Amino acid sequence: MDATRNSALEVWMAEHGHSSNSLADAVNDALERLTGRAGGLDGSSIRSWKAGRVKWPKSATRKALEDVTGLPAIALGFVPRSRTPLKPAPSQEDSAMKRRTLVGGIAAAAAAAAAPGSSHRRIGMSDVDRLRTRFAEVIASDHRHGGQLGIEQRAATLADEALNLQNAGSATQRVRGSLYACAASFRSSAMWAAIDGRRYDDAKGHMREAQALAEMSGDQAIKFRIWSHTGTMYRHMGRPADALAANDVARNLNITRRDPLFASLGHARQAATYGLTGDTAAVARSLGHAQDALERADPDLARPMWMAAVHTGAELETLALAAHFRLGNFEQAETHAHRSLTLLCPRMRRDRAINTARLAAAQLGQGDVELAVTTAMEVPSDIAAQHARVTRMLYEFGAALDATAPGSAAIQAWTEQVADRTTAAQLCRA
Incomplete structure (x- = not known):
């Protein structure tokens, strides 16, 4: 991907199901509510944002976009004219190479936040509350979809936003600790999305950063979450x-x-x-x-x-x-x-799909072939096609079914179901 592209905006749009035209319509409606005049954006306007040709929209348009998304323009990848561009969230392919050096990066952020004269506004608990709202959205997305690269990238971007606030102004120690806890929370969600998607190298990178941020926050609950996720990661890796x-x-x-x-x-x-x-x-x-x-x-x-x-x-x-x-x-x-x-x-569609797939495998393990196939068919097609763990579970179920009841009507029904799901997935990607 071109380094000038606004990947943060693209990730947000993909996560929320927006095309360029639908986002343009939503921002136009918000502009009309703000100014009393209909906005003039169209799909090409949004494509210019995504391509990085527009770095910083006009103030009214920017405010309308923030109202639509619930995020500040900076978190959506836009860059004020006086600022150096922020790094986009790492892709799956280059995350290991481009992710910031952990200790040095976090220490530098902390030092800059504490440096005399570095603050230009007061950072307070309202900023923390806004981040916590974004965290709730990430958790909700995980419950619905799980394991998606878009969730991982969005969480990583929000972790960086929480750290950037450390440099954005003065704050009490309580607020600074809460910002580190927010950053650790987002990074732990990026870690979990990578684990759930079986992207273990990326998960380990998120893990190291999340652990350091959690230590700086002093938050016991997020420390527990990160170490518990670490245990789950190693369990899935067979260690x-x-x-x-x-x-x-x-x-x-x-x-x-x-x-x-x-x-x-x-x-x-x-x-x-x-x-x-x-x-x-x-x-x-x-x-x-x-x-x-x-x-x-x-x-x-x-x-x-x-x-x-x-x-x-x-x-x-x-x-x-x-x-x-x-x-x-x-x-x-x-x-x-x-x-x-x-x-x-x-x-919690992701968890329900995983447990339904396991239920089918447990029924097959008891010899209940027809019941097992009926249960496996209850796994939603979209999750079966898009969630790495569920896809793997159903593949293993099919292999076990073939070994248990080769040539049976049950395996024929399952084969047809898999073929239909594969065709549907291909049409969705086309």
Whole structure:
């Protein structure tokens, strides 16, 4: 991609389903509300923004765009005429090479923020609250789609925005700590999107930066999230020893003693990793500790939004499903799959698709071929085509089905379903 292109705007448009024409219409409507006069933008205007030919739209247009997107123009990749252009979010191919040097970059940001005379406005909790709203949007996108490169890039861009605010003005220590926590939160979401998309090299880069930012923030909850995600990453990579070690770091944080809900999640993720090692006793022990902690957790305590599925018990059932499936305990896995699907919120489409695919595999493992195929067909086509983990699960399901019931009517039905989904995916990409 041309280095002058506005990749941040392109990522936002792709994530929110906007074409050049639809965004032009939305900004024109916002302009009319602001000025009383209809805007004159069209698709070519937006294409000029994306191509980088327009670096900084006129003030009224810029304000209308900010109203439409909920983001400042800088976060959308536009550059004030007096400023040096910001780096676009890294692509999957060049992220390992172009991502900032971690320690030096963050230390430089902190030093610049503290330097005398560097501030020109007051940064306050309203700025932090705006970033937290953007974080809620990233979490919602993850729940719907998961693993998409656009989510990873958007989260990484917002992490940089949070760090840039450290340099934008004066702030109290509380605000600065909150900004580092926001940056760590966004970077942890970029990490999770990369893990979910099986882009593990990118995930490790996000992990290192997120860990450093979390240390600077002092926020125990985000530290837990990052180390817990690290354990999940190593589990998906087939490195159980590293996964157990990372989970231990998360489980030994003070927040797990203050709030049993964090302890419950830590034990449950450890159980899923023990499933990878084949340690049946350790799985049972960890799941028992997780259930005990869940029952002790205060249901009215305020917690981060990413803990929602933990609070309902859905995450414990999901991880129990993963653990028993790895052990080959297909009957128990099916039970936990049904429980998880009952407890998961409808908006959590990614998690529901993963657990439905696992449910189908557990049913097939018990010899229920026709039921398994019927279940697998319930995975939404868009997620089956676009989500790397789900795609892999369904491929493995098809291979197991072929080995279990070669030439059967069930496998013929599944083959036709896969062909239809492949055609639909190709038409969407055309």
